[in-house]
Amino acid sequence: MGDHAVYVVGAGGQLGRALMARTFGGGAPIGFGSAELDVTDAAAVASALAGLGPGDVVINAAAYTDVDGAETDRAAAYAVNAAGPAHLAEVTAAAGARLIHVSTDYVFTGEAARTVPFEPADLDPEAAPTTVYGASKLAGEWAALRGDPTATVVRTSWVFTGGPDSNDFVGTMRRLEAARPEISVVDDQRGSPTYVDDLADGLVELVEQTWVVPAATAGKVMHATGAGDGTWCDLARAVFAGVGADPQRVHPCTTADFPRPAPRPAFSVLSNDSWRAAGLTPLRDWRAALTASLDR
Template sequence: MTRWLVTGAGGMLGLDLQVVLALAGVDLKDVTALKRADLDITRASEVRDAVRGHDVVVNCAAYTAVDDAESHEGQAFSVNAVGAANVAGACRETGARLVHVSTDYVFAGDATDPYAEDAPLAPRSAYGRTKAAGEWAVRATCPESWIVRTAWLYGAGGPNFVKTMARLAGQHETLTVVDDQRGQPTWTMDVAEAIVRLVGASAPFGVWHATSEGETTWFDFTRQIFAGLGLDPQRVQPTTTDKFPRPAPRPAYSVLGHDAWRMARIPLLPQWQESLAKALPDVVEQMPPSPVG
């Protein structure tokens, strides 16, 4: 019997992880799912109490407001770095294995080939810096841990790009979407399944990249969303990042490599197009209305 603790359980990934654990046959009484209101990971004593009695801890809790982090880096650091250190310390003390969820933003985003798991970190945003600090804290504090980086997440349980594009499709006849940022759209259900596979296979501790196979741009991703919803993809037009200035710089290239999965002979995540087709009915519960002329 393996006892699981999920922090940040109210987010997209935390919610889907609970579903996947149930589908994998884990008894719900062996899963403790704590939302932000249930557990503040910046409070070390609360974290120690929460971790005690569990065998695997999946830390999905994070400060993910990328633009807000630029002006509130201290708050982001308290969750993404100090909070991660608290969880890692509690896992080390109790002997629990830790899965810590991280992000593509720890890289500069200026590569031309997929980032390897051991590529040097060079974050360009406050969010990226705080997540990189969290990775360092986890590695230093709890060697029996998996750092799972993911990117471009969407799912049924929260706001995300797919839902936004579906909503905007019902409000505007045409949309302009950036075509100069490349990445891997990734369904949170796939990431949740990958985490359960890692733990179940007793995979080597270290860094793993849990993103879909393949790559695309936000523009092409949006066209695929439209096509999947039965809408005309020609309604989506390309533009450039400099036309949409944001407080935090966006990585131009967020493609992550998957060599760790291949070397461990553990199944990779599916192609992003395949997962999007499966996910759309749940992520977008109803067809967007036709835009008002």
């Protein structure tokens, strides 16, 4: 294992930073932030990863994640989310390396009536995500698997770090708790919150598994999220309770009360059966993970 290199693309982002804090087979990863590597530039990708060899792994955590902004900046979203994985896959395939591409629950069009968690196979080839962001990420999945048939796509959802200064939902709720007597939070969108440290640990396990049993996850799509599910209101109330505040200060509201340029899926719970079936350790329940993040 120690002879193989791990590269983290998107090392400056939320997941990228968590990955850079870890070791893989005892070795530290090599990171590229957006300033060091523009994934939309095929020549730059080829140059940055020129040293790739068989057994090396590239984790693509780079993404255009402005869900609302993508609605009016389609070209930028597709450049990062679709062309980027294509460029990476071309290089990993040529080198005999492995690409692990991180994707999202937004590839699914989650209707309110659905109650059964999505399996990877639920994504029909004719799927039509309702957002530009989701469509660009779906195109990136296809590009990764088409360009490198041994690639692994890992979908996740509702990722949070939880620090008081973090820009994710949990960090925002912590700041609002301190600033406002009461808040309203959407209660008709359901998903699985995922602690970024748990996701990073899961990806470490996946990488190390590829070195032992390369075929186990080659060419597969899997889901890795916090166990359990809840609404944004549930998560906000759990944050308030976790910092010692009254969760009843969080009032439920509807998506219609807070219209956004990009429609959000009403139901985007992902089944983790594919992750478990590959012999990987399921991520812990999101409530336990939230407690850990708030205590850190």
